[in-house]
Every structure is written in C-alpha cells, then in structure tokens.
Amino acid sequence: MTIQRVRISPGGFDDYENPIPSDEVRSPIKYLEIAPGATAEYRDLGRNGETIAWTVFVPLTVDLTNDDLLEIDGVDYGIRIQQWKSRRTKRGGLVVLASRTTG
Numbered sequence: 001m002t003i004q005r006v007r008i009s010p011g012g013f014d015d016y017e018n019p020i021p022s023d024e025v026r027s028p029i030k031y032l033e034i035a036p037g038a039t040a041e042y043r044d045l046g047r048n049g050e051t052i053a054w055t056v057f058v059p060l061t062v063d064l065t066n067d068d069l070l071e072i073d074g075v076d077y078g079i080r081i082q083q084w085k086s087r088r089t090k091r092g093g094l095v096v097l098a099s100r101t102t103g
Contacts, residue, residue, distance in 0.1 A: 005029050006069035032057040054098040
C-alpha cells in the first residue's frame with residue numbers, strides 16, 4: 001500500500017503584488033501499520049460529517065501536521081494526529097486518523 005504526505009503551501013503575492021501560485025508537494029512516508037476504519041478507542045473522534053476511513057500508525061520522526069493530507073492508494077484524506085503508546089512494548093509513535101468529509 002502506498003501512502004504519501006500531501007503538503008499544500010498557500011500562494012500569495014510578491015513585493016510587486018503579482019500573484020504567487022500555491023504549491024503542492026507529495027512525498028512518501030514511512031508507516032508502521034495501517035488499518036481500515038477506526039478502533040473503538042478512536043471511533044468517537046470523527047467530527048460531524050466525518051467518517052474515519054483509515055488508522056495509520058507512524059514513527060514520531062515522520063514530519064506530519066494536521067494541515068497536511070494523506071494520499072492512500074490514490075485518494076486524498078484529511079488527517080488528525082494524536083500521540084500513541086503501545087500497551088505491550090511501551091514504545092510510542094503517532095496515530096493518524098484519515099477521513100473524508102461528507103455533507
């Protein structure tokens with residue numbers, strides 16, 4: 001499965017008031033595990049009109065923000081990031097909840 005971070009830099013205007021277009025950069029990320037939907041622990045974190053489509057576990061070193069998007073198998077998803085700690089190994093990482101807004 002292919003997962004890429006989509007980071008969009010907004011455009012604006014230069015010193016002479018000429019428009020600067022926005023920039024979109026797609027780069028692959030390293031992930032530990034991916035699961036469809038959300039576990040009971042994260043299911044209630046979807047906002048109104050949101051359904052969590054994927055739960056992605058990534059190392060702490062991955063450069064992600066809540067303003068980024070994730071492309072999972074060719075579809076862009078909005079994300080929300082939370083810290084995660086394994087109950088079994090006590091190691092940590094980030095859990096990324098990927099959802100598509102409807103309505």
